[in-house]
Amino acid sequence: MTGVAPHRLAGHLVLLDRSGVMMLPEMDTLVVADLHLEKGSSFARRGMMLPPYDTGETLKRLDAAIDYWRPGRVVALGDSFHDDGGAGRMSTDDRQTLHGLMEGRDWIWIAGNHDPAPPEGLPGRSMASLAAGNLLFRHEPLAGAAEGEVAGHLHPGARIVQRGRAVRAPCFASDGSRMILPAFGAYAGSLNVRHTAYAGLFDWSRFCAFMLGEERVFCVRGQHLVTD
Template sequence: MVPLSFAGEEFVLTQGRALYWPRERALLVADLHLEKASFYARHGQMLPPYDSRETLERVALAIRETGARRVYTLGDNFHDSHGSTRLEDHAAGMLAALTRATDWVWITGNHDPAMEARSGGTIAEELELAGIVLRHQARAGETRPELSGHYHPRLQVTVRERHIRRPCAVVASGDGSGGRMILPAFGALTGGMNAADPAIRDAMQPAARIDAVLPLAGKLAQFPLWRAAA
């Protein structure tokens, strides 16, 4: 875990793609996409049906590592709004235990706009916590501090002829913005978008600069993605 300053607050970015907010004792995770495998199975593409178990094990580990007492999920919690009805008993029990042990808030996303909190927790489309907006998809033109998901950003770089692709957070700063951050996808069965993709850049405006950040060798590594013309 590495410290990260954002919007005047101190956070911790974990190796497992979660963001921890010590002052709020809150863990933030984006894009769990629970029951993605069962969604594909219903449409004829058979995948190992254990993605929800693995994702929930990751959440449980992040809670233990950070000591979080609150959990905020930043949308696309299930791969579709009916995903919670397909949880097998073991995964459903894991999720129910997690929502009982923490103050759990589901923020809905484009994949699960009509989801129900069948295994506990409460649901919100978005909310503001200590002056920071929590929502699923970054809103272009937003000048308040904002935490979101949706884009599954991955840093893609070539170092000494090696092509490296790693999940990362994307942070926008300056130019009248209070700071914006897109979290990496947390789920076990999620792909990724190049963090330098114009769709991410456009969603993060206004900004003076945009950087990819991720834990690397126990430190916070920062890679510039875009800077406004002088």
């Protein structure tokens, strides 16, 4: 299986896809974080003009991941839309694409800080959090240790320097107890895992940044990571 890194999280096997989604085979569940759909249109409403193609590009990549894994359930870990009105601003084509991805699946919308309300006019179940097996899916990680927590919100990224060359990429961040997924949205960006926002969330001695490469996912231990 190319482009995938296996990992043990609170006793569960998880498969980390270089696209930025996480698959739990035993639960037939695909997890994705921070789609931030309609971010471009949200910025445009405030006079900050961005190319209005982020939703289409994000859904295209999500379509490819879902087509590959064929999950029975999808958990979207919050900030699926950049604001509560995002679902209502989707184009007809993008809405049809999203409906197609959701059809025949148990689709869970976890509430985020950008989109605390259920998305307007879309199917699926809206929840503050979801417990399954030893895992608890939520948008924003809790302070301190939280065994089995799976979250988004922080948009993790990592930076390494090898042979004088710096490489920075989004990453999955985990110490085997907690997992924070990279942001999936086309305009989402990332925050270095060495930032103080991550302080106290991980056991650094067991930490790995699973950096997203073009062809595979690279596990980089904490001691090899550098700040921006």
